[in-house]
Amino acid sequence: MNISAVAEQSSVPAKTIRYYESIGLISAPPRSEGGYRVYSRRDVETLRFIQRARSLGFSVKDVGDLLALWQDRSRASAEVKAVAERHVAEIQRKIADLEAMRATLKDLVTRCHGDDRPDCPILDGLAGAEEECCT
């Protein structure tokens, strides 16, 4: 299988596959006579795993750890759970941050009439911050 076939089947762009190889996330596949990378179905599985983990927001480093655990038949599930729980906590934190931003911004947007006049509570909020907004 050439790289573009694998890219299609795994939903990971060819460019990204080469990148993953360059940073050591996946191992270098054998090459054809012409120097093309030759992949197996196993590689497709691996890249699908990576794709799903990335789409769940795991960092590339975390994905590396999860891959190693996945390929280790004797691993304890506790380790995997720990990685996932750390990640859930981080996602929660990000959500909270974004919720706070949204609340502040929506308030400002609501109070801004948004017409031709220059008067604007949004800019005033950013400039003065008489209210607590950016905690």
Place this chain on the structure above:
Amino acid sequence: MNISAVAEQSSVPAKTIRYYESIGLISAPPRSEGGYRVYSRRDVETLRFIQRARSLGFSVKDVGDLLALWQDRSRASAEVKAVAERHVAEIQRKIADLEAMRATLKDLVTRCHGDDRPDCPILDGLAGAEEECCT
């Protein structure tokens, strides 16, 4: 005022102030005889504005736009509102993405007993995805 005083008063690190100058977000201040940057209270206000906008998640480009509008006495508040509304929409989208990730992950984490045994629904989920998870 030297750069570190401004940094302290605006909560923007000195390094970042120089960076903002280098990308043209703020204008270059006059220099002292020894070549030090010399700032005014006005500059502190500007940097505070920037700091608040950044902490609300506006991109540096958006901050540049907002700054220009802020400094334009005759701007229409509609323009500002448009920038802010676009940003709110983006924040909402990010929140939705993160909520979806969290839901999937929490489900996997819950189903993983997390003990010494190798059996692990989290890895199985990433590997097989029999369930719809990563939309």
Place this chain on the structure above:
DNA sequence: CTTGACCTTCCAGTGACTGGAACCCTTATC
């Protein structure tokens, strides 16, 4: 005069790709 804190510039690195240039390989067609 020296010390130490502050300032300066410039270069490099972060994360996770992505775009592009320049060139090689394969296959089909004329």
Place this chain on the structure above:
DNA sequence: GATAAGGGTTCCAGTCACTGGAAGGTCAAG
């Protein structure tokens, strides 16, 4: 056999918003 299209390859640069560090100049106090 020539050629053209559509793969593939490498490597360099750019993204975003900083941040760290090296090498060196400036300033005030002791």
